[in-house]
Amino acid sequence: xxxxxxxxxxxxxxxxxxxxxxxxxxxxxxxxxxxxxxxxxxxxxxxxxxxxxxxxxxxxxxxxxxxxxxxxxxxxxxxxxxxxxxxxxxxxxxxxxxxxxxxxxxxxxxxxxxxxxxxxxxxxxxxxxxxxxxxxxxxxxxxxxxxxxxxxxxxxxxxxxxxxxxxxxxxxxxxxxxxxxxxxxxxxxxxxxxxxxxxxxxxxxxxxxxxxxxxxxxxxxxxxxx
Amino acid sequence: xxxxxxxxxxxxxxxxxxxxxxxxxxxxxxxxxxxxxxxxxxxxxxxxxxxxxxxxxxxxxxxxxxxxxxxxxxxxxxxxxxxxxxxxxxxxxxxxxxxxxxxxxxxxxxxxxxxxxxxxxxxxxxxxxxxxxxxxxxxxxxxxxxxxxxxxxxxxxxxxxxxxxxxxxxxxxxxxxxxxxxxxxxxxxxxxxxxxxxxxxxxxxxxxxxxxxxxxxxxxxxx
Numbered sequence: 153x154x155x156x157x158x159x160x161x162x163x164x165x166x167x168x169x170x171x172x173x174x175x176x177x178x179x180x181x182x183x184x185x186x187x188x189x190x191x192x193x194x195x196x197x198x199x200x201x202x203x204x205x206x207x208x209x210x211x212x213x214x215x216x217x218x219x220x221x222x223x224x225x226x227x228x229x230x231x232x233x234x235x236x237x238x239x240x241x242x243x244x245x246x247x248x249x250x251x252x253x254x255x256x257x258x259x260x261x262x263x264x265x266x267x268x269x270x271x272x273x274x275x276x277x278x279x280x281x282x283x284x285x286x287x288x289x290x291x292x293x294x295x296x297x298x299x300x301x302x303x304x305x306x307x308x309x310x311x312x313x314x315x316x317x318x319x320x321x322x323x324x325x326x327x328x329x330x331x332x333x334x335x336x337x338x339x340x341x342x343x344x345x346x347x348x349x350x351x352x353x354x355x356x357x358x359x360x361x362x363x364x365x366x367x368x369x370x371x372x373x374x375x376x377x378x
Numbered sequence: 379x380x381x382x383x384x385x386x387x388x389x390x391x392x393x394x395x396x397x398x399x400x401x402x403x404x405x406x407x408x409x410x411x412x413x414x415x416x417x418x419x420x421x422x423x424x425x426x427x428x429x430x431x432x433x434x435x436x437x438x439x440x441x442x443x444x445x446x447x448x449x450x451x452x453x454x455x456x457x458x459x460x461x462x463x464x465x466x467x468x469x470x471x472x473x474x475x476x477x478x479x480x481x482x483x484x485x486x487x488x489x490x491x492x493x494x495x496x497x498x499x500x501x502x503x504x505x506x507x508x509x510x511x512x513x514x515x516x517x518x519x520x521x522x523x524x525x526x527x528x529x530x531x532x533x534x535x536x537x538x539x540x541x542x543x544x545x546x547x548x549x550x551x552x553x554x555x556x557x558x559x560x561x562x563x564x565x566x567x568x569x570x571x572x573x574x575x576x577x578x579x580x581x582x583x584x585x586x587x588x589x590x591x592x593x594x595x596x597x598x599x600x601x
Contacts (some may be wrong), residue, residue, distance in 0.1 A: 155439065155440070159442055164442060165442050165444045165445045166445075168440055168441055168442060168445055168449070169445045169448055169449060169452075172437070172441075172449050172452055172453065173452055176452050176453065176455075176456040179456055179460065180456055180459055180460070183459070183460045183463050183464070184463060186467075187463040187464060187466065187467035187468075188467075189467075190466075190467030190468055191463070191466045191467045194466065194467060194470035194473075197470070198470070198474075281566070284562065
């Protein structure tokens with residue numbers, strides 16, 4: 153048998169592994185190409201969904217995803233800020249902040265109006281202990297809703313902390329680190345907004361808003377599936 | 379056809395990945411914090427096991443023993459990545475529930491174990507069937523452990539099942555004990571070890587009592 157003779161040759165092992173690796177690479181490349189657009193669209197939908205969660209209904213009529221600016225915060229990190237407009241007038245902004253919790257970074261998304269008042273806060277990513285730290289999720293408890301309506305002066309900045317640290321926000325029995333991280337993120341987010349308000353709300357969003365939405369056929373497969 | 383029924387019986391009971399072979403301990407202990415998580419992980423693993431077995435079986439003539447392990451690893455890793463990408467793009471809501479477990483399937487040594495122990499020697503069809511039933515056995519084990527931990531730890535059964543299976547499965551979600559304070563240890567990693575240990579002991583006792591031959595797998599590898 154030809155194959156049997158071939159298998160005895162020294163180079164065969166390397167060649168076999170090489171062919172398989174090549175085939176695998178090609179498959180992966182095509183899989184990536186084929187799913188790239190779908191994944192992008194799905195992630196955009198996710199972001200869109202969470203953006204609307206931190207803004208009251210009817211607060212904005214623009215497409216926030218298209219009206220964004222990147223603003224450098226004091227630590228030098230770039231923060232993507234999405235601006236909410238009603239009839240073209242800037243009404244508020246939505247952005248992410250993150251601080252280390254117990255297990256990993258806790259990422260919060262927060263919406264503020266032009267005066268710096270909190271419209272809503274949601275935790276969008278965390279890996280805290282189930283049953284202890286995950287009470288920060290809106291799906292589990294109402295804890296996160298306590299931020300709504302608060303601003304930098306209300307409560308005063310030294311009270312913008314969990315109760316254990318002399319602040320006004322509850323911690324959970326057995327879990328202080330997680331809520332502390334969330335409160336810190338929100339406080340820093342408000343300070344960031346106050347310090348960069350001009351930059352954040354500056355004009356420029358209007359032009360971006362005019363960018364035509366492309367009803368490309370590539371987005372359709374993902375939509376059909378869902 | 380008797381070979382197929384033997385394959386099925388091996389996968390579900392005699393050679394059960396978790397309860398007899400003690401393979402795939404990483405997902406078994408890490409993911410089973412609820413029945414839904416266990417079920418999701420089990421089904422995803424079943425799909426990968428079945429296809430991986432068939433792939434390995436179809437190239438078995440061309441792969442020499444010297445390079446078989448890297449070849450199997452490349453095949454399995456590619457397959458898992460493709461599944462991961464596809465789910466992310468087209469079944470995004472399911473992906474959000476399962477996402478973090480999918481990559482873990484590569485680390486599940488039962489996939490490589492079946493490739494080595496079965497698929498490398500058998501034709502494509504029996505290999506696929508073997509993967510399917512090994513996967514189903516794994517799914518049953520994970521779901522069972524998940525349900526016990528969920529019931530003891532949170533007082534619910536199949537919570538959030540509708541996220542995984544669709545809204546029509548809402549009826550599965552049950553709160554068994556209302557106002558249950560929760561027993562956190564069962565949700566945390568020690569609970570996984572406790573439940574798995576008790577189930578292993580129970581299976582052993584049952585097999586000894588009924589006079590069944592206790593099939594002890596040669597390799598007690600953990601992964």
